[in-house]
Amino acid sequence: MDKWLRYHVQHVIRIIGGASLILAVALVCYCHRKRAASIRNQRLVKRQISEARSSFNVAFYHYSEIKRATNSFSEEQRLGVGAYGTVYAGKLSSNEWVAVKKLRNRENDGTGHNQVMDEIKLISTVNHPNLVRLLGCCIEQGEQILVYEFMPNGTLAQHLQRERNAGLPWTVRLVVATETAQAIAYLHSMNPPIYHRDVKSSNILLDYNYKSKVADFGLSRLGLLDDSHISTAPQGTPGYVDPEYHQNFHLSDKSDVYSFGVVLVEIITALKVVDFSRHHSEINLAALAIDKIGKGCVDDLIDPFLEPNCDAWTLSSIHKVAELAFRCLAFHGDVRPSMEEVADELEQIRLSGLNTGDDNVTLAASSVASVSSSPCNGSEKSIGESIRKNVVAIRSWRFGVPHVRHDCLKNAEEKKDGSSAFVQNVRLSEQSSPSGNSLLGNVVK
DSSP states (O other), X not given: OHHHHHHHHHHHHHHHHHHHHHHHHHHHHHHHHHHHHHHHHHHHHHHHHHHHHHHOSOEEOOHHHHXXXXXXXXXXXXXXXXXXXXXXXXXXXXXXXXXXXEEXXXXXXXXXXXXXXXXXXXXXXXXXXXXXXXXXXXXXXXXXXXXXXXXXXXXXXXXXXXXXXXXXXXXXXXXXXXXXXXXXXHHHHSSSOEEOSOOOGGGEEEOTTOOEEEOOOTTOEEOOSSGGGBOSSOOSOTTTSOTTHXXXXXXXXXXXXXXXXXXXHHHHHOOOSBOTTSOGGGSBHHHHHHHHHHTTOGGGGSOGGGGGGOOHHHHHHHHHHHHHHHHHTOSSGGGSOOHHHHHHHHHHHHHHHHTTOXXXXXXHHTHHHHOOBOTTTOOBOOOOTTOBOOOOXXXXXXXXXXXXXXXXXXXXXXXXXXXXXXXXXXBOOOOOOOOOOOOOOOOOO
């Protein structure tokens, strides 16, 4: 019995030893392959960076500089968190403020550095005054970081939701809508076309002069003629997504048109795109707008902030923009206008106010381009009696991402310099002026 037991014990020991040896060999092979893959990946990154340096007009920052600019990615300088990473305010050694997008680490699926390089390639091919500008990137120490120009006046969404001021006058909203449409139309005109795929008011940034800058190309893809732009993965933001996408998972230039139609409704109403506090039939802003505009009840949608100055020209132009939004929100993409047509129509509506010859309309419509002061020293330029200057501490900025941290830069500056930077927040004039008495006729029912 003892002999039999010893035999089986020795047999089990040999099996365990063999299994352990196999596992050890497998582990060594795994580590070797992982190390080899890491080395190949590092070489690929270095080669891509080398190629990018000679091909793209962007800077390559050292990780130490980015870390210093963001105060070690301090929570106090965090602007927000989005689907693709976290955005921080950063102050470079040149005293230039930038927006630093620290992408989520995706090295596990081998796409981390590719995402950065693809975005650099994508953005480096575009050149439009109303597209946010990529300044550079950093690919070091396992991090993928993009550096963009800084937008001190936040997002259109913040202004419409009264998070930054009492509200924007209609003329300013119309200029922002026109510039945004022109930027998206430009993307669609590229060869191959570029689809933004996440057009929304929080991705429309405002610079020092309240000039529109379309941001967040994280979801953008080249609109190739194959199936590369067809995906079953969720795309866009609820409330802005093309309804046809839920049927065929196909995004196109007309998907951007639909999303922009929602933005136009936001500009008119200043309502949230999705609001569960509204009646169940009005939770979705697009559905609410289609119903009201289709019934010819545009006046029911107008932001109350605009009503005190709703003269003939303002009311007429609001109705025209509403009718345009109605066409952009058509269920079938083929029925919607192109972004080029949308941009042209908005430009004509905007020019109709300038062509009245009324000085008040001209001043109000051009006020966005006129507002210019240094964010660093607080100096201001006079831009006319119709502009009321109200200098306050700018307490929040956002780079097209949710969850704003409102006191981040103010606190960061107080810690670094003992003073608050960017102390300008100019409230624009609410004046508007009449032109012709032709209002929008009956809307298609």
